[in-house]
Amino acid sequence: MHTITAAMAWEYFARNRWTLLLFPFVANLMPIFVLGALSGYSVNFGSKEFIGIYLGFVLYTTAIIGIGVLMTQGSISRFYLKPLSTTTMVNFFFWGGGILVATEIACSIAIWNNLFDANWPIAGPVLFAIALWGSFQPLLRVPVKSISGIVTAGAIVAVVGYWFLSRHNELEGHGKNYWHNISSFDLLFAAVAISVGYGLTLWRVRWDRSGRQLTTLTDRIEETLERWLSQYFTLSHTFSSPLRAHRWFDFQTRTFMLPLVCLLFLGAIWIIALGMAAYHQDHKIGIEVIFACTNITAVAQLIIAFIIGMVMIQGYQWNSGRKMRGQDQVAMKPSEYRIGHYLHSLPISTTHMARAILQSAAWSIGASAVMMSLSLGLLWAWISLTNFNMHTLIKPEIKFWQLAIISVSFYVLLPFALMNNIATFTLVVNRHVWLPPFIIGTVVLFAVWPLFVGIVLVAAVLGLLIYCTNQCLKRKDVTPLATSAIWCSGAIASIALALSFRPEDLGIASVIAALLGTLTILPFFSLPLALRYHRTT
């Protein structure tokens, strides 16, 4: 290796060969599917609905790609004992990651533009992504595991997010537009965010490397609170069955994030909306903010569902055969094994473990759905009380309750399918390297022949579902009665989703909706098999 940076770059790319492909792939999956599904219809990319879809895609893609780069980079502390200057380390993580994020986002939007003639702007989202990446680095490079970290993260998202959304007039509720022109203010804003982020990251890493701890006031408050809470809230009861114990464990470890984020988002949205309505003395503004931001909450739910699915790797992963080869066996740190040994050595059947994971997912999504429904119910009450003309928000032929039912159904089914299928996929994928290129190929083909590939996909998922069901029945993972109930629910959901579109819109959109129904019930049968496969390497 000629330079330290080249050596670090080699190590990074060599270690993350497949993962580096996985994250951009997942980030592009949903946009390509949705745009592919809509490609058969005459769509107006300039309409406010499409600007909303575009914003959702950009936020989703930025989050997934950013998380991907962060996860693949790993901890900066592993270089602390190497003869490297802190600046070199920080530069590699900060600028290297930033360039990767920017490139991946630019490429993603360019792909959408090329495949679907969208002509969406690229520079704005790239600037937003770099600014967001830079602002988050001080928090993430030396993780802040306290309430102050959550508060600061919320503040960063609020400020940078507001800047990005306001460029599209999203929060004003009218006259939405694409962000084609980057002004001097935008460049200045991004430059300040990146510079401050870089300076603080450098400072924090220097402190951390020299063994000093940064204790903020909130850390001290939290420490005191923690000591006080431990007097009263230490788990003192035992569980009545291993299934219940594992469900509690899975909820505490992974899935609690979903309702928590939903609560924080909705709480913040309502406070901001009520504040804006009171400030402007105009109900319309408040109602429009809530309506627009509820969709952003739904996108956030999808991102969290994706993370929860990926956490399966972190939590349940252990020394699979691949990692046992050669030097990896010696080089791996104990922390990289996570808790797989402990979990897999507990005398709980794989069937019960899978049921516990699915029940924990259902709990968390159920709680989020209740919060979403409550928010929509309150919005409906506000609209009714103020005689607000809701047709400025939705088309006259659609009733509010219909929209609410469809929305909540999607809030429930989409995260459930995403969370559990990603979890299943990640448990199996590292032993089948042909899977990612196969799926990437399918997505690319879908963009070209959406209806044909959509039908093939439904058939393939159905085939997989039949295979997994058969295996589960053979191994008695599920009873025939439960199997019938799950299949009936899946069939009803698939048909209802497919028919939720207007007769003139039936086509690829219905096929994709039916696919969602099938994917929702797939984990009931695929997860026990994947866990068993993973557990007994």
Added chain:
Amino acid sequence: MSDSTQMSSASVIEIQRLSRSFGDKRALHEVSLSIPRGGVFGLIGGNGAGKTTLIKHIMGMHYAQSGSVRVFGIDPVAHPVEVLGRIGYMSEERDVPNWMRVKEIMNYTQTFYPAWDTKYAEELREMFDLDPKQRIRNLSRGQAARVCLLLALAHRPELLVLDEPSSGLDPVVRRDILAAIVRTIADEGRTVIFSSHLLDEVERLADRIAMIHDGKIILHDRLDTIKESFHRFTLRFEQPFNEAPLILGTIERQGAGHEWTYFCRGDRDQLIQAARTLRAEIVQESLLSLDDIFVSNVTRS
């Protein structure tokens, strides 16, 4: 009586011709091992020898690519609950959920073991000096190891499997507590299997040992039988040698000229007779330590 029941009454673990590869790396090769019920069984070997892979097969965490593994006469991969419920396991990685408090992980783990002894668990907790309200992430490495040991012991398992138990434990805990626990369990007629690099520890605790090297069992017997069958002789020959002559059971020779030291395996009287046949005078004679036995066997392999 069925075959499996007969097997389980005779031995706790029965491994037949077990082989396992990870990609092109062979981790275990044709391993056959029978571990009788009761006593302490030490599994010794260098880094990457295959100790942990063998233990994971016993725990049902790896399926047998070829050969078979039976624990209590049961296949641990096909019936994990039946097998794991009777085993206490402490992994080398000490990978318990670190967000839980000590008391929480005790309550959580208790659910999975019907035989969990709450009173004994509390006794162990006090003996290990663990604060029930402490989060595991705030414990030292040694304290975390004690938590793992507590969780492995509190349901009074029929079989205790300890993978490198000494790693992370300070010498006091290692000598006094771990040794006492291991001996108590063995004295109660239960079985302990532990792997270790620390041969003095194995020598102190184990009744039987298996030495594993490069995925193969190179030595397997009662510890005292093994120790009695390895000898070190220093011989003085009448004439000098550039290379000393071989005698029966020689593993290794060291020396020059008239005086040579032999590491041999076999019956002592036969070895002495062989030395006399070469007209050599026995200058010094001693038994080999486990450390010497390990090094000489591994070197020869």
